Amino acid sequence: MTLWRHFTWPAWRDQPGRVVLAVIAVMLGVALAFGVHLLNGAALAEFARAARGVNGQPDLVLKARAGALTDADLVELLNRPEVTAASPVVEAMALWPGQVGPGGRGLSIHLIGLDPLALLASAAAGHPLAPELTPQVESGVGGLLGANVVHLNAAARKLLPAGAKTLTLRLPGDGKPRDIELAVGGRVIADNTPLGVLDIADAQALFGRLGSLDRIDVQLAPGTDAKAWAANLPARWQATPPDDAGARLSDMTRSYRVNLGLLALMALFTGSFLVYAVLSLATAQRLPQWALVGVLGVSARMRWRLILTEGGVIGLVGTGLGLALGVGLAAGALKLMGSDLGLHGASDSSAELLFNQPLLVPALVYGALGLAAALVAALAPALTVRRIAPALVLKGLGLPASRTLPAWAGLALLGLGAALAGLPPVWGDTPVGAYAAMFLLLMGGLALVPALVQGMTALLSHLPANALLLLARERSRDQATEARRSLAGVLVALALAVAMTVMIGSFRESLLRWLDDALPADLYVRSALRAANALPAPLPPALLQSLSQLPEVARSSPQVTARLRLAASGQAVALTARDVSAGGLPLVERWSGVREADALPVWVNEAARDRDGLKPGQVLQGELIDGGRLLKLQVQGVWRDYSRQNTALWMALDDYRRASGDTSTAELALWLAPGQSLEATRAAVRKLGGDNVEMAAAGELRALSLKIFDRSFAITVWLQAVALAVGLFGVIASQSAQALARKREFGLLRHLGLSKRQLMRLLLIEASLQGGAGAIAGLALGLGLSAILVYVVNPQSFHWSMEMHLPLLRLAVLVGLAFAAAVGASLLAGRRALGTDAVRAVREDA
Template sequence: MVWTGLTALLSHWRRRPVQLAMLLLGLSLATALWSAVQAINGEARASYDRAAAILGQDRLAQLVREDGARMDQQEFVRLRRAGWLASPVIEGEMRFGDVRLRVLGIDPLTLPPQAQQVDVAVGDELLPFITAPGVLYAAPETATRLTEQATPPVRVAEGLPPGTVLTDIGQAQVLLGAKDKISRLLLWPDQPIGRAPLEVTAPGLTLREPSETGDLARLTDSFHLNLTAFGFLAFAVGLFIVHSAIGLAFEQRRPVFRTLRALGLPARVLVLLLIAELLTFALLAGLVGVALGYVVASALLPDVAATLRGLYGADVPGTLLIRPAVWAAGLAIAVIGTLVAAAQSLWRLWHLPLLAAAQPRAWARASERALRAQGVAAMVLLLTAAGIAHFGSGLEAGFALLAALLLGAALALPLVLTGILHLGGRLARGPLAEWFWADTRQQLPGLSLALMALLLALAVNVGVSTMVSSFRLTFTGWLDQRLASELYVTARTEAEATAIRDWLAQRSDAVLPIWSIEGRVAGQPAAIYGVADHATYRDNWPILSAVPEVWDRIATGDGALINEQLARRQELGLGDQITLPGGWRASIVGVYADYGNPIGQVIIGIDTLLQHYSDVSRLRYAIRIAPGKAEALAAGLRAEFGLPAQNVIDQAGIKVFSLKVFERTFRVTAALNVLTLGVAGLAMFASLMTLSGMRLPQLAPVCAMGLPRRHLAWLELWRGLLLAGLTMLAALPVGIGLAFVLLAVVNVEAFGWRLPMHLFPGDWARLAALALLAAGLAAAAPAWRLARLSPSDLLKVFAHER
């Protein structure tokens, strides 16, 4: 019985391979985009975990300074003498040519076994490791990046996170220009009883317990949440196809279901058979989807890695590993998605009255009551969105607002379109036009899911592109302000820096130091910069809010400027006090825009910087000179000091680099955007193709009354274009609302900065053209089929032989 029933159910798909293909394709694509995002996130998170686990940080307690600044090596000596089993570590960022790396310096002789990432003491390795020029251990791909650069000898070590090199602490102190300094002390798990208390031996230090999640994981959470939200949206759009395909297949098979039950197949068995059929499809499509997801993820990962590096300084490898968790999650989401998409159809089947009329009913013919219920649901969701916008806060609230807005708008769409088509019908003149509007209205229930998917894709496209373009416009203007100096030079040593300063004194208008230290401000990692009292800053710095005569106060050491992200994250404002590394306090006198920077930043006067941090590295400078003379001066600098090209960069060079990072940052978003739009186009194609077979009874009478089939086909095409055009119009306000939420809520929470919104009608026009093209292509195949339909097929409608 079961097998016979299954044969009858499956035979439907054998006779309708295109419908089956659409169902599997929809589910595969939905799973693919979701899995791609999961694979990317998984790879990135594994990389953060590796970074967090380096030197046993996830297992060993550490001693650090409360303000995050480096400590003197003497602290280590004092602690050892007091009986503490500790091992010093120094870390910092530095450039080897054009490769920026995290340098970790360790003391191999005192390092706890749990922290041994690389066995440097094996064989004759120890001596070269601890003596000049030292040895750099790096992951294979990092080692490859260093092959062209002038560095100490590099050895490959598996297990190190990408973008990190491990070396002896003495060598690292030289490389980082931090003589006799250490960043933290790793503590052995078993400490001697009776050692002197920490408060007595090293009162400035604090104990940090082992932590499984590093700063990177926390910093990048919002970025991955963004990606996940996009992946979920793409999955939801894909589910519209699946829902549509399953709903249509169920509706087409209603007479068969009724016959099967009349012939003795119990309802329970029928439902179970259909669930088994769906699960088979879900698993098949899920497998294809996850495999496809890996292909998409491989294509997107290099850009994501570049984004994470550019935005957060997080190094993620550019290659993917096959992770069982991604496969399991992909298959699970495919199965869950299929069951969710089929739930309504299964519910209907379970309650299908056995004796109801056995004619195939137009799929999802929405009764007025159903449409009203949908309208009420849309209204509730939109009001919820308004409520969240008013009362909510945090990234989760931002995403809940987006979800409520998008879903509410999608549910409202059929209602809005029905209204417009009613109006069109009332304004129509002539029987054909009246029929066209009325017939289009009749098609709406069958097409509404596909149109809702299209609305979602278009609104997201408008929203995201408005956000990105607004960001680009603001970012470009900000770069012009921020990069006001004509040249930027980095010396290789302090002595060279002094020589360069002297050399430039007579040849430039101004030499502005770019000196900074790193530490923690208000509990956040931050960089503290000192700036000279110069018009370059007074005239150009992108200040968002400030007290009067802010630059005078900075120059006199009476206050500090902080960047927007630090102000927002820590809810700091003008007049608030902050504690800077070293324990001294400053009053906030201004907040400035600092796009693209993941960490906090503080600006104080250069004299104040030197007063509190006399050992600051003094290698980088901005040079002011007449723009026409900049190129010659750069050439002179390189020639005089033998500086590599990347150590003397002109303003344009930095801008090009910054814009390149910016564009890469949003390439992933753009790719997901296009893919989502493609999925929506496919949803429309699937619906139109399947509906076209069910439309003959509606079209045949019109044809019989004298309208040529070719003319009917054109009308079908126009109908598709009209509905897509109206959907695009409806998507515009939704997309603009979405952009506003992204700019004013999500970006602020995720990145810490708020951007002004700009509108780009040209982009919308291009998107509308694309939507119409997609709709035209989707409608073309059914229209073509109709135009070529043989008269005998139309006659069958009247012969009741269908």
């Protein structure tokens, strides 16, 4: 503590800028990582809470294997002794006329029909089935049983006009949509998208489904084995645990959250190099003082511990500030985007979700990471101070020889990294092997920097010989290891920035090409109404005929979206039926074998190939969920699907209609006739369909897709910029450390006759060699990392393949910025070092 007070603290007090820079580096890294973790946790908590509100808390959910349940099924179920409570449910999606949802489209409200008496009975028994859906009314039970009364949640009440007592909604019908009028009743606390709860008898009558049920939420007697009970049910029933949407969302977004978290840690990783540069600079400036205290009796171990203490103090201060800033960043993001991160519309519980999740353990983890990064960064300067010979340093003989890995070790690390990149993902879709490969490539590239500097130095021998070139060549050859240390931060930051730039550019370019293939028509029309499963309701047949006969339309192509249950896994997946010859099927694999005569051809997306093992030529069984028909399918190819991360299938529309008997059409693609304008066609479609249809031009869908893409990667670009800025600060500090450590060398060269101008030229040559080596190594490593991101991480994490695209202008800017930072920092630091009088600098050796 005495040494700290009399030796370290005065140095920090006299030059606080570099210390503050190191603290900021640790702070930003910890803040970004911790803030991203809190954001992920808040989003998952919101979806889990929404799922509990809609699905309740039953032991099992009973559905019919085909078609719908009936009131007779409810009676039979209640007569089973193991059942203590059963809540029948019917659902529908209604259009809210006059309200606009995301993207300017019509807003739908989720309507749920429940038996309020069954809910009250389950609550009285101590096992509430759906507490967040139980209406809260002021008029007691009578208010629950009022005719055609809807109880709304907060999201729906926000859309009500002030003082409104009734609500008009629109439901899909067999021939045409129909409006229903409901009285506004009490409240439900389920807080998600707009939602309303009705008495089940009213709901069945209003929905046109008398005697029909969608599901029955079942509560079993204590001690009953739910799995065994479900196995003994009649074949027409299917009982499963309630759908955990929160867990499903966690699985679906795991890859995104892991990648985002690792990207946030990138700033901390590069920040550790800045801490290293700051401590190296301080070590270089105070080397005579370190030697002096060594001569006065301070042991090498004590000097080593003191440098580590400096790193620890920087880490502790930066970590504490970073954790606080991380909470602030997360709170600000939740305030802007809502507690569900803008996916459904903001709710008012952002702070609650943020602080109700576990905070202590994550704070300790990210705090430990920040402290560890600072301590690891302090190891090299600490070892340098520990290894010095104090008497030799006081005589001006400088630092001990640097230790470095041989070039073959760097090549071995590169080879091992390339081998690990081919490993399959673990823990679902997490490409652990690819991440390890990227780390090994970075370490291998750092190990090869000295060899690269020496190779570039050898090029100087081909230039006309003079004193400056000779000095630059010899010093660059001798100090190649120091170049690795000084360029480590910018090399890592540049490599990661290049990798992310190439990956994002490749993804965006591939998305543009995919949109051109997936959206071949000029205008897309679908119903603004939704079925109970939230899929678009069928368009009325009369409207379909009228749309296809419009003079503005050259041709049309219908499309149907259905749900299919794969027999092998029991998983419900999306099935799209459309005219395959009309385009829109960007294939990445095609099967040219012989098709089985009784099998229907289907095309699967990459997620189906990777997750479910559906390969071209494979025969599988599927069951239409809505119709209950069994289908024999054969995979004809694999198509690229940037709209999903889960399994989806395509089928020819004619095959689907023959197999299912479904003649409805949910969406219609329209190609304009020659000379017809898009706006005139829109007006004609709107005249026929009114508010019951939604339209989107291909250009609008492309623009919306690109907007979503850019928004999704905005935080990625920001994190990348922060990491690059930290790396550039690191190289500036490192070059300053080297230049200031050479004051006496510059003084000696001045005594030997070199002018300041010549010394600046010498520094320019040396900095150009080192900066060029760092830029070349960073670019090469970045391209290698981008190949892993494009060809390994994205296919394994998201099941999206893409072609590599090199944004040359952006890459040139990144490389030029890194080179300019290295050269400019060296020249500025050299000018400062040369400002010291040569005689005074050399006199320090006496």
